[in-house]
Amino acid sequence: MAVLSMQRALLLAGAVLPLGLAQTITGADGEVLPANEVTVAPAAEAGTLELTDAVLANLTAHELSDIELFQFDDSEAVSENAKRTTRVGDCKVYPGDWKWPSRLTWAVFDLLTGGALIETVPIGAVCYPNSGVYDAQKCASIIENWTQSATHANDPTSVMSPLYQGETCMPQNGNTTQCTLGGFPSYAVKARGVYQIQLAVNFARNLGLRLVVKNTGHDFLGKSCGSGALSIWTHNLKSIEFRKSFKTPSYSGPALEIGAGVQVGELYAAAKQYGVTAVGGECKGVGVSGGYTAGGGHSPLSSKFGLGSDQVLSLNVVLPNGRYVTASETENKDLFFALRGGGGATFGVVTSMVIKAHPKMSFSGLTWTITTGNDTANPDSVFWEAMYAYWRKFPEYAENKTYGYSMIFPRGPAGAGYTWTMHPWMVPGMALADFKAMVQPLFDEWKCIGFEFEPEYFEYDNFYDMWTRHFPTEAVANSNMRTASRLFPRDVWANDTKREAMFDEVRSVVEEGSALIQYNMNPAQPAGTPDSGANSHWRDAIWFGIMGSAWAPGISQTELEAVQRKITDNWMGRLRVYGPGGYLNEGDVMEPDFAEAFYGTNYDRLLQIKRKVDPNDVFWAPTAVGSERWKVAGQQDWLTLQTGKLCRVAA
Ligand SMILES: Cc1cc2nc3c(=O)[nH]c(=O)nc-3n(C[C@H](O)[C@H](O)[C@H](O)COP(=O)(O)OP(=O)(O)OC[C@H]3O[C@@H](n4cnc5c(N)ncnc54)[C@H](O)[C@@H]3O)c2cc1C
Ligand SMILES: *[C@@H]1O[C@H](CO)[C@@H](O)[C@H](O)[C@H]1NC(C)=O
Ligand SMILES: *[C@@H]1O[C@H](CO)[C@@H](O)[C@H](O)[C@H]1NC(C)=O
Ligand SMILES: *[C@@H]1O[C@H](CO)[C@@H](O)[C@H](O)[C@H]1NC(C)=O
Ligand SMILES: *[C@@H]1O[C@H](CO)[C@@H](O)[C@H](O)[C@H]1NC(C)=O
Ligand SMILES: *[C@@H]1O[C@H](CO)[C@@H](O)[C@H](O)[C@H]1NC(C)=O
Ligand SMILES: *[C@@H]1O[C@H](CO)[C@@H](O)[C@H](O)[C@H]1NC(C)=O
Secondary structure, three states, rough: HHHHHHHHHHHHHHHHHHHHHHHHOEEEOOOOOOOOHHHHHOOHHHHOOOHHHHHHHHHOOOOOOHHHHOOOOOOOOOOOOOHOOOOOOOEEEEEOOOOOOOHHHHHHHHHOOOEEEEEOOOOHHOOOOOOOOHHHHHHHHHOEEEEEEEEHHHOOOOOOHHHHHOOOOOOOOOOOOOOOOOOOEEEEEEEHHHHHHHHHHHHHHHHOOEEEEEOOOOOOOOOOOOOEEEEOOOOOOOOOEEEEEEEEOOEEEEEEOOOOOOOHHHHHHHHHHOOEEEOOOOOOOOOOHHHHHHHHOOOOHHHHHHHHHEEEEEEEEEOOOEEEEEOOOOOOOHHHHHHOOOOOOOOEEEEEEEOOEOOOOEEEEEEEEEEEOOOOOOOOHHHHHHHHHHHOOOHHHHHHEEEEEEEEEEOOOOOOOOEEEEEEEEEOOOOOOHHHHHHHHHHHHHHHHHOOOEEEEEEEEHHHHHHHHHOOOOOOOOEEEEEEEEEEEHHHHHHHHHHHHHHHHHHHHHHHHHHHEEEEEEEEEOOOOOOOOOOOHHOOOOEEEEEEEEEEOOOHHHHHHHHHHHHHHHHHHHHHHOOOOOOHOOOOOOOHHHHHHHHHHHHHHHHHHEEEEEEOEEEEEEEEEEEOHHEEOOOOOOEOOOOEEEEEOOO
8 A cells, every 4th residue: 555655646746746845945035936846956055945844735736655664753742753762672663674765755856855865886886897896997086085074975885894784895995896775775865955954854753764974984993884774964954154243142143154065165265254263183084074073173273262062142042842943042052952962863853053253363483393213313212301391381381271282193013103293283272482481391291301393383374374374184994993082171280290191101002002192272161151062071171182993894893892902991091090181083983981971961851862863762872872772783882783673772
């Protein structure tokens, strides 16, 4: 019967659906959009198109009898539709299950979204001779540009940590393995408008499907992919608008309204154009209004203006029940709290946000590349002495509003020395003369101990020019590696014994083979900024360290387990003593007490909000708020990939 009505729907769909939708969707200004399929989702106005009860009523009037698949769910309790997945052991509907939507149902869904549904073909499939889409030229270009973030951001389902997809269908392995879907979702909706996101949320919820959200795919924990899922791809929501004056109870001044797909580089370019300074991350490809802000977001400007999530003045979001609402200081306050730092893919799909625009200002700082080891002027003993001297001054530099971003990579096997790249150390709004005065005492110490270094100083009158010249380009999508992180609080520095013991421990983790990406900054909550769900551990952190390890391809399961346990239990175990917090966007997916580490004192309130807005767990991601109730099937207890069914483990 279901099939029959679907066939009927499909027949109707060709003639009626785009018409039905277009006739009942009005622009923000009340203008009724013309009825043809192209204008159902025009790129420019798309953001204003909304799915409403009236639209659904009209579709029903056109005899689309299975319209309940797209209906909203306004009850706050667990819904009838979702009941099938409320018992322990139940799983989200998975390909092959009898409840999995038929091809016809997917086709109707596609038509309703204006042709936005994409059945997943993994990005590497073009390299697989019997995939049906083999294309030697495309394959070569994907391999050539594999480590560029745009290669993955521009694909509906590719993510930049292929580990979580099971490293399946890697383009480099086209001649030696088979291309399988692994942790890729089954389908993605290429969202150009709000209504497509609403349809996808309603469809996934009503059918009990797993739902994921992918923007750029930068996530380090596997949160933007998932086997058998329907994915909402937000990358093409690119609008940027400057608001000369925007008022909230706590803010009055210029602002930028940005769509969910806007990336850091696009935001910075717009800010330059409008003569303001915007807060975003360091790498140009990160989705600033996607996972970055949702997870807190640290920035070169964080010591001065706080976290990315502290910039948010208002957000528009599609909720788990399908409704489209605004969250701000005055509307939906709980959501406003949660969506600022409480994590992506948890409370809904953010479609756009308004963020503060700060005045244009000057930037001074420096960069360096220092090579250490017995074959250099800086044997490692001197290098570490110099590093400790630098670390000891972190409280003072944080007070000076520093952003000190550097990486320490081993040059080879243990004992072969390190490369320490500073790119950059800078202070927003500080004149170069003051910056030089600030670093001089450290450099005097370094001269005394015989540490050789050559700083290159810079000074700019705006952020954009400094950022384009002195920040590294990102390289992504390496296989066989995993990272973890710690937030080290200021109070450790007040106790000499504890501080030196912490330094010794970080040093020994690096000596055991970890890279160290370190940030000296303090993203305190700016005065007057409303409280948010951002990790409380960020607020008094003055040192953020990302550590991690790679492993050789093809190692045994036992060796693989040993590497994973070393990262989570050994290295992080030793450092957790000093830094109980970690950063959820750049953290360890196996973090044992993720609630405490990634959310701190905000976890309980965030969980209450999650239960209220998403009683059916329409949204789930590893280490997200409320994620404890589900588990990906078939995983080792030392590494959660996204390659299996998502199943209930607690009521
Ligand atoms: C090279 C590189 C550099 C980085 N630099 C920084 C940095 O300087 N500062 C910093 O803080 N972080 C940085 N990060 C981490 C970055 O903030 C996170 O990876 C972040 O989650 C990326 O968000 P995204 O939307 O681009 O990625 P995605 O992987 O697409 O999404 C990340 C998470 O957010 C969810 N999500 C995305 N969009 C939405 C939406 N509209 N609504 C609801 N949920 C959504 C996804 O489901 C997923 O859970 C960096 C990461 C990389 C790989
Ligand atoms: C429903 O569609 C009809 C045309 O079929 C249109 O006249 C009417 O305005 C639509 N209703 C709503 C609520 O938009
Ligand atoms: C790789 O990316 C660069 C831009 O970063 C582009 O110029 C080049 O054409 C790409 N190569 C291929 C083979 O697509
Ligand atoms: C697969 O083999 C062909 C023929 O030898 C070669 O041209 C191609 O580059 C190989 N592809 C990959 C992904 O290694
Ligand atoms: C940096 O902070 C210290 C106090 O921690 C202060 O004495 C010093 O003047 C500051 N330097 C600059 C350049 O602001
Ligand atoms: C570097 O020099 C130190 C001191 O002479 C020595 O103990 C160490 O073994 C040397 N390391 C390497 C890798 O040569
Ligand atoms: C300083 O830290 C050490 C080691 O963690 C601890 O034993 C000691 O009690 C601390 N001292 C103070 C004054 O807190």
